[in-house]
Amino acid sequence: MERRVRVRFAPSPTGALHIGGVRTALYNYLFARQHGGDMLLRIEDTDSTRFVPGAEEYILEALEWLGIGIDEGLRMQNGEIEAVGSHGPYRQSERREIYHQYVKQLLDSGHAYIAFDTPEELEAKRAQIPNFQYDARTRMMMRNSLTMAAEDVKALMDKGEKYVVRFKVEPDEDVHVHDLIRGEVVINSNILDDKVLYKSADDLPTYHLANIVDDHLMEVSHVIRGEEWLPSAPLHVLLYRAFGWSDTMPEFAHLPLLLKPDGNGKLSKRDGDRLGFPVFPLEFHNQKDGTVSSGYRESGYLPEAVINFLALLGWHGTGDQELYTMEELIKEFSLDRVSKSGAKFDFEKGKWFNHQYLQLRSNEELAEMFLPTLKANGIEAPDMKMVATVVGLTKDRVNFVPELWEQTNFFFVAPTEYDEKSLKKRWKEDSPKHMTELLEVLESAPSWDAETLDGIVMPWIEKMEYGVGIVMNAFRICLVGAARGPHIWAITDVLGKEETLKRVKVALTKLGA
RNA sequence: GGUGCUAUCGUCUAGUGGCCUAGGACAACGGCCUCUCACGCCGUAAACCCCGGUUCGAGUCCGGGUAGCACUACCA
Numbered sequence: 001m002e003r004r005v006r007v008r009f010a011p012s013p014t015g016a017l018h019i020g021g022v023r024t025a026l027y028n029y030l031f032a033r034q035h036g037g038d039m040l041l042r043i044e045d046t047d048s049t050r051f052v053p054g055a056e057e058y059i060l061e062a063l064e065w066l067g068i069g070i071d072e073g074l075r076m077q078n079g080e081i082e083a084v085g086s087h088g089p090y091r092q093s094e095r096r097e098i099y100h101q102y103v104k105q106l107l108d109s110g111h112a113y114i115a116f117d118t119p120e121e122l123e124a125k126r127a128q129i130p131n132f133q134y135d136a137r138t139r140m141m142m143r144n145s146l147t148m149a150a151e152d153v154k155a156l157m158d159k160g161e162k163y164v165v166r167f168k169v170e171p172d173e174d175v176h177v178h179d180l181i182r183g184e185v186v187i188n189s190n191i192l193d194d195k196v197l198y199k200s201a202d203d204l205p206t207y208h209l210a211n212i213v214d215d216h217l218m219e220v221s222h223v224i225r226g227e228e229w230l231p232s233a234p235l236h237v238l239l240y241r242a243f244g245w246s247d248t249m250p251e252f253a254h255l256p257l258l259l260k261p262d263g264n265g266k267l268s269k270r271d272g273d274r275l276g277f278p279v280f281p282l283e284f285h286n287q288k289d290g291t292v293s294s295g296y297r298e299s300g301y302l303p304e305a306v307i308n309f310l311a312l313l314g315w316h317g318t319g320d321q322e323l324y325t326m327e328e329l330i331k332e333f334s335l336d337r338v339s340k341s342g343a344k345f346d347f348e349k350g351k352w353f354n355h356q357y358l359q360l361r362s363n364e365e366l367a368e369m370f371l372p373t374l375k376a377n378g379i380e381a382p383d384m385k386m387v388a389t390v391v392g393l394t395k396d397r398v399n400f401v402p403e404l405w406e407q408t409n410f411f412f413v414a415p416t417e418y419d420e421k422s423l424k425k426r427w428k429e430d431s432p433k434h435m436t437e438l439l440e441v442l443e444s445a446p447s448w449d450a451e452t453l454d455g456i457v458m459p460w461i462e463k464m465e466y467g468v469g470i471v472m473n474a475f476r477i478c479l480v481g482a483a484r485g486p487h488i489w490a491i492t493d494v495l496g497k498e499e500t501l502k503r504v505k506v507a508l509t510k511l512g513a
Numbered sequence: 514g515g516u517g518c519u520a521u522c523g524u525c526u527a528g529u530g531g532c533c534u535a536g537g538a539c540a541a542c543g544g545c546c547u548c549u550c551a552c553g554c555c556g557u558a559a560a561c562c563c564c565g566g567u568u569c570g571a572g573u574c575c576g577g578g579u580a581g582c583a584c585u586a587c588c589a
Contacts, residue, residue, distance in 0.1 A: 012589050047588055119587065131514065164587050182518070191516050199587040207589050231517060231584040257582070261524080264581065316526055320537045339526075342582060346524045349539045397551040426549075472548030484550035
């Protein structure tokens, strides 16, 4: 009996979508596509205190930008959020009634109980007893429906006293979790505590309950999530069993964590700020705390580069291939080739990926993407054909679109000053004389194309025995303002005869004739 | 503290008992190309956490240690 593959990505709208979360979404997506299954998106907003406005839109927009398609649940379509599928609603905050029903089932079957202990009382217990845990050993000394008479419980509830529902974990049992990446993980139930399944604070279930109920109801076949969930997986197995859903319990796969590039620990938002790279796919303006976080998209990353980079952080194909399109990833991906150990986030390699994918985009496309940077530098309405040409001449030397500016600025703005180091090395005593003569040679050019210019300038240099490097580098300084840039005839080609000659003349006046 | 997971070049990783004098990529370094700066190409340096065991043979299997990480909330 082969079940239809259905996976879900279930983020919490508590801020921008972390890059580790993006990778989890990606792996889910690849797995779903490969098996011809469904990729669902569900919003896990059961913590009303941590809700951040705009986070949900952000998450959906980020996935859309990256090309991680959603088949069911919530998705962004042309800037609008839409819900598709027959297993909704797909926001947990809208599923209260459903959870009520299942909590009742657990209560009725004796798998859960009501507890009146306040957060303050629990705090006191923890302070009083070292390593205090609400479990089989301690629950009989707490204020709950196990220790109190039924009528007292009812009385308290009728009085409106706040209470939570806790899962009753049976002691002394080895709970087996089968993990597709790690194999069999066994944990004794003694170390598990009687987790709160339903909170009194906001009349919503905790993650654990909502997660199991939803995955069951939404017919999820595989739960692919971060390793931080591995310790609570036994609890989830126990919950499936308590509900009587063991037969259809999903398969688990716990992904390795993304670690800080330096030092130790999990990659965090702060690392990005500290080391100067984005930790989020898109720029995010947090309305709750007023912070702004930079994003890959705004930093000039191409979505396909981010995807490729992320795919290889914790997964590797069978050969030496490093460059993968989404289609290739869908074909090649497999959970048993996912690493078990955490991966330090190597931002440098990300740059390389972007460089690779930048080369694959057309000059016209890149010119369009370059526009905002040009505008920021005061170039308002450039000739797009010219921009495309210039981009084509320089794209192989940059990793990001905005970097194109430092490679091409001299095409748009004539140099007003000249790089000192270049002058020292390339502007010789004879340079003014050479440039003055070169001016005449160029003036006489029958036409203004690379071939013609090369055909008259080179023989002239040779005849005069000036040395190609001496003349050309001085010429370059006149046009660029420094000893850098593409081939000189490519530059003159874009600049045109008039501008080229003008720049040489200006240089002669500024640098001394 | 407890429980669990993990452990190959600086980093991401290949490696599923002999093909490993450990392969690839990023970064680093050197060279080539060249009118410059880059790109590109070629090359160099660089790793099996430690100790036992199993085996004819261990990076690969087992045990112990050590280290790192995660979890240990009415957060997810």
